[in-house]
Amino acid sequence: MAKCPLKSLLWGLLLALLLLRVALVAFTPLAPAAGDPVLRLQAAADTPVELELRGTLLGDLVPSGGPIPSGGAGACRALLQLPVGRTELRFQECPPLQEGWRLQVQGRLRQPQSSPHPLLSAPAERLARQGAFSQLQVQDFTVLQRPATPVADLRRRMARALIQQAGPDRGGVLAALVLGSAVVPLPLELREAFRASGLSHALAASGFHLSVLLGVVLPLGSRLPRLGRLGLAAAAMGLFVLLAGPQPSVLRAVLMGALALGVVESGHRSRPLGILAASALVLLLARPDWLLDVGFQLSVVATAALVISARPLELGMRRWLPGWLAVATAVPLAASLYTLPLQLLHFGVVPLYAVPANLVVAPLLTPLTLGAMALACLAVLLPPLLPLATVPIDWLCRLLVLVVKAFAALPMAQWQLGRPAPWLVLLLALAVIALAVPGLTRRWRLLGVGLLTLVAAVHLSLLGADQLLLVHQGRLDLLVARHRGRAALVSSSADGFSCSLASQLARGLGVQRYDWALLLDPLAPEQPGCWQGQAGLVLASADGSVPLQPGQRLASRGLSAAPVAIESRAMQLQVGRWRWLLLPDRQALWAWQGRANTGDPARLDGVWLGFRPSPRERVQLQALGAERVWLSGGTPPGWPGGWAASGSSGSLQAARG
Structure with missing residues (x-):
């Protein structure tokens, strides 16, 4: 009897050590290997360098900012596998290149931009997860070899x-039901509609699609001997991996299916939670970095929700x-309850109508998935029959898209609560x-209610505090x-990239829309x-003039901006009881000084400088006597210790309860 607790303790200790190893590897920053092209940039003081590289494309080209027009124009990108390391190729106009082709490329190598704020996505973090640490702006390329790529x-x-x-x-939805949205170029508007309605999982290759496939294949092999049944199932799962690609959620589903099938065929009782834990642990031991992969996290947690709580919830309801x-x-x-913390951690939004949307589309997904798989087979085996067979499936898909867009158009379809700490x-x-x-x-139930109340109270109090956030990157400043x-927004730039960053900040901060x-x-x-x-009111220049003139004021309750001098971009920003002076350039400082010299300057809580001041100006x-002075850019020599600088790519934040 004494051996049982000891054995359990040893197994528990071993599992804890394995999980600790996975966590340590996952959270250790990746570093480029010796010979990676990014090392040439470091030798050149991080300035772009001209060079020539040879490698193999790891995937088809994908659009950089939006859908590629039908003519093939538009910026796009792809990963290039080098003899040592990887780099991302950036094309101004998308050429007809394909996965597996060997290329010789010439261009300017640079380091990808890092994120200036945790709420903003950036190429550096995205590429680091894929083992790439540089980008090459392609100026010329030559196709060296076009090897056969039958799967692609x-x-x-x-x-x-x-x-x-x-x-x-x-057609994109049907293709995603077979191949997964990760390898199918869905229109951005439709992809956002699926996300807003809480139905993104329907297009992501996962356990649902595998269960539909096995639900067709296994009955066909019911009369076969055990090895025949297992071989047929293995072939179906192998085909699923080949078509959808070795994504974390796909491999998790396949490994779980294989383990469950093996347990059942051996005559033992299947334990879904143990199979899920074993599958996740095996994958994490092979790829510890998947611990930080959002798709892997959502896949594992949603599956755990179905295993642990779906049946008890059903009985209770x-x-x-x-x-x-x-x-x-x-x-x-x-699934919605269990994945709620991950939704808030990574996106700061909750699909408010996810449960009713899933209820409505549930009767459509299984026949649509089966139909899409059948159409994909016809496209390869009997193409002449495809137009006729597509008609009924297309009607079902039309209904699915209408339902998805209807739920996405409802008020507060994506409830923006902000990303909590x-x-x-x-x-x-x-x-x-x-x-x-x-x-x-x-x-335990009372403890859960208490924790939920505490989290809501603290998060709402943080959202309700007066805050000022500065995000600086290159020549861009967002306040x-x-x-x-x-919330209200002041931007030094009016380009599309600034608008995109402003939108990301709004979602991460829990702002439905800027007042102005x-x-x-x-x-x-x-x-x-x-x-x-992005905002209820947008005030911008159309002819080079200043958007606001003296005597004018842009305001909503507790938030206002007003100019402080004629023909100057100097602004006074009011945030609750805070009063900040915004000086985007040196001319704004001179104009404000000229106005201040004519009378007593108003009390200021903070000053923002969009330029590097001289020692005299400091x-x-x-x-x-301002409490805070913020500078966009790196810290200059002799900068006072109590003042703050954002760095070349960074942010500053102040809050007052």
């Missing part, structure tokens, strides 16, 4: 045939709902476990002022529609 060709053939038959929207409705509701409800997310995860895991005592949950946006760029906005979508600024 099969994917393209299937996707192209479905898109040609049903169009880019519905049978008291108030019909049996079929309880079954249909339990699965999306369990990691420690709050951890407390939220504990609260979800205490409330959703069946079999726990009433004390976000927040007062009692609302003030664009200090002397040039007119590149994408007026983008800016109008003395003048110190005389203001």
